[in-house]
Amino acid sequence: MSFSLPQLEYSYDALEPHIDARTMEIHHSKHHQGYTNKLNAAIEGSEHDSKDILDILEGLDMNNMALRNNAGGFYNHKLFWEVINPNGESAMSDGLASSINDAFGSFDNFKDTFSKAAATRFGSGWAWLCVKEGKLEVCSTPNQDNPLMPNGCGGTPILGLDVWEHAYYLNYQNRRPDYINAFFEVINWGVVSERFNQAL
Numbered sequence: 001m002s003f004s005l006p007q008l009e010y011s012y013d014a015l016e017p018h019i020d021a022r023t024m025e026i027h028h029s030k031h032h033q034g035y036t037n038k039l040n041a042a043i044e045g046s047e048h049d050s051k052d053i054l055d056i057l058e059g060l061d062m063n064n065m066a067l068r069n070n071a072g073g074f075y076n077h078k079l080f081w082e083v084i085n086p087n088g089e090s091a092m093s094d095g096l097a098s099s100i101n102d103a104f105g106s107f108d109n110f111k112d113t114f115s116k117a118a119a120t121r122f123g124s125g126w127a128w129l130c131v132k133e134g135k136l137e138v139c140s141t142p143n144q145d146n147p148l149m150p151n152g153c154g155g156t157p158i159l160g161l162d163v164w165e166h167a168y169y170l171n172y173q174n175r176r177p178d179y180i181n182a183f184f185e186v187i188n189w190g191v192v193s194e195r196f197n198q199a200l
């Protein structure tokens with residue numbers, strides 16, 4: 001079995017002006033393709049060859065850096081493209097809205113918590129909103145790690161933000177907080193709500 005680059009359900013310029021077309025094209029066609037190719041090379045002929053991506057992540061040997069970096073890179077970007085989908089129903093479900101209120105007090109408090117996790121992740125990594133034992137939590141991970149890995153912050157990720165410089169540098173340079181604000185303009189809360197329901 002080998003993995004292939006997921007096709008976007010929208011064009012590279014669909015998230016303008018918040019995420020620019022050139023960044024989207026390079027991010028998807030070069031970076032995500034690179035993780036996909038290296039994941040396939042890492043599993044070829046190994047015990048992981050017939051596993052799906054969740055099995056690979058959850059049973060990961062964290063010392064296997066090629067598999068750790070590229071299985072994470074493959075999964076994380078696939079999730080990222082899905083939660084910024086500009087097409088279709090983008091309203092948050094009542095269930096997700098009330099869980100956000102329960103966990104964080106308000107949507108604005110959630111946004112602050114998530115934005116802080118993304119802004120303070122030193123170097124490269126991701127910020128996450130996860131469902132853990134039925135409740136929502138925010139966490140962040142370095143590099144291409146994610147909450148599903150054995151050392152991860154735990155839970156099922158329903159929203160993820162890539163804060164690697166390759167995700168924003170062309171348009172935002174060193175202004176990561178501006179990119180984080182822009183991300184909130186393109187989140188598809190309908191998709192995140194579906195992921196929330198599946199994770200419960």
Ligand code: MN
Pocket residue numbers: 027031077162164166167
């Ligand atoms: Mn990336």
